[in-house]
Amino acid sequence: MSDPDILDAIRAFNRFYTNKLGVLAKGYLNTAYTLTEARILYEMGARKQVSATGLNRDLGLDPAYLSRILKKFREAGFLTSEPDPADGRSQILSVTDQGQAEYERLGALSRAQIAGELADLVPEKRDALVASMASIRTILEPAPASPATAATASVVIREHRVGDMGWIIEAQAVAYATEYGWNEKFEGLLAEVAGKFIVNFNPEKERCWIAEKDGKRVGSIAIADGGNGTAKLRLLYLDPAARGLGLGRLLVDQCIAFSQLAGYDRLSLWTNDVLKAAIRIYETAGFTLVSEERHAMFGPACNGQTWELDLEERRRAGR
Numbered sequence: 001m002s003d004p005d006i007l008d009a010i011r012a013f014n015r016f017y018t019n020k021l022g023v024l025a026k027g028y029l030n031t032a033y034t035l036t037e038a039r040i041l042y043e044m045g046a047r048k049q050v051s052a053t054g055l056n057r058d059l060g061l062d063p064a065y066l067s068r069i070l071k072k073f074r075e076a077g078f079l080t081s082e083p084d085p086a087d088g089r090s091q092i093l094s095v096t097d098q099g100q101a102e103y104e105r106l107g108a109l110s111r112a113q114i115a116g117e118l119a120d121l122v123p124e125k126r127d128a129l130v131a132s133m134a135s136i137r138t139i140l141e142p143a144p145a146s147p148a149t150a151a152t153a154s155v156v157i158r159e160h161r162v163g164d165m166g167w168i169i170e171a172q173a174v175a176y177a178t179e180y181g182w183n184e185k186f187e188g189l190l191a192e193v194a195g196k197f198i199v200n201f202n203p204e205k206e207r208c209w210i211a212e213k214d215g216k217r218v219g220s221i222a223i224a225d226g227g228n229g230t231a232k233l234r235l236l237y238l239d240p241a242a243r244g245l246g247l248g249r250l251l252v253d254q255c256i257a258f259s260q261l262a263g264y265d266r267l268s269l270w271t272n273d274v275l276k277a278a279i280r281i282y283e284t285a286g287f288t289l290v291s292e293e294r295h296a297m298f299g300p301a302c303n304g305q306t307w308e309l310d311l312e313e314r315r316r317a318g319r
Contacts, residue, residue: 040066041078041099041102041103041106044078044079045102045317046103047095048094049093050092051090051091051093052084054090078098079096080096082094127159127207131157155212155247156212157210158210159208160220164217164220165194167220168194172235173187175240180298181299185297186297197222197224202225206224209251211238211242213242218238219237219239221237221255223258223267229266230265230268232268233268249285252282256309265310266311268309269306270305270307271304271305272304272305273302274300288307288308289307292306
């Protein structure tokens with residue numbers, strides 16, 4: 001049984017956040033839609049096509065209530081439907097051009113509302129807010145039973161300060177030499193990347209975060225301006241003792257959120273095929289492999305890989 005004080009604290013936060021977003025208002029985002037209707041319209045626009053049964057299962061709505069909303073949207077010209085060949089009791093729903101336009105309009109209104117809430121926050125507080133939200137999602141999102149999620153809660157993610165870049169270079173160079181047999185040329189590359197980041201640092205478009213657990217540095221990640229609307233994800237690292245906690249995904253989510261707020265069009269990174277755990281994180285986050293090349297820059301033969309995430313597409317999808 002949870003501590004009553006914890007339960008009351010969570011209830012208080014829920015009341016605060018629902019009021020902040022205005023979800024209790026008659027019209028969501030000052031539109032004619034309820035929050036539930038807006039969510040269904042979002043799912044339709046994001047998926048383009050979905051079965052009514054699948055939509056009901058994913059959202060956990062009363063079937064009759066969902067049916068009434070779908071009827072309303074069908075009459076408004078937002079969707080079309082046809083029998084589901086896999087389920088005679090269901091229908092396949094497809095969003096129309098008019099429905100897609102309404103979905104995009106709601107997404108723009110939502111982003112404008114959030115931008116207004118963040119307008120008076122300094123960058124450090126915005127980053128702290130995004131990190132806290134990512135922590136909440138990591139802890140509460142359904143996952144196999146594991147002590148990892150609880151352990152993540154004790155991690156602090158902060159911006160870099162004097163001495164951190166030296167730690168990043170040493171920690172990664174030693175870890176990758178031990179695990180993969182990489183030579184000192186990799187350490188040289190790390191020093192070059194870290195040095196350029198410090199010399200050219202632009203806080204409006206660039207950021208580096210350090211993860212600490214029990215006061216000890218255990219992880220890092222950075223965003224550098226690559227020019228032409230491209231953000232570069234750099235220096236992702238997790239101490240072996242901190243792996244398996246979901247911290248890597250937390251750091252990558254932090255970079256994605258910052259890159260979107262900073263106005264980048266895409267997020268790019270370069271990695272190597274032997275870094276399997278990192279690649280799984282990138283794939284799960286939505287990155288796409290765009291190119292790869294064979295090399296032996298660090299001693300052993302590797303496949304260097306370039307991955308990209310389309311941030312414009314994420315904005316259009318309301319994410």
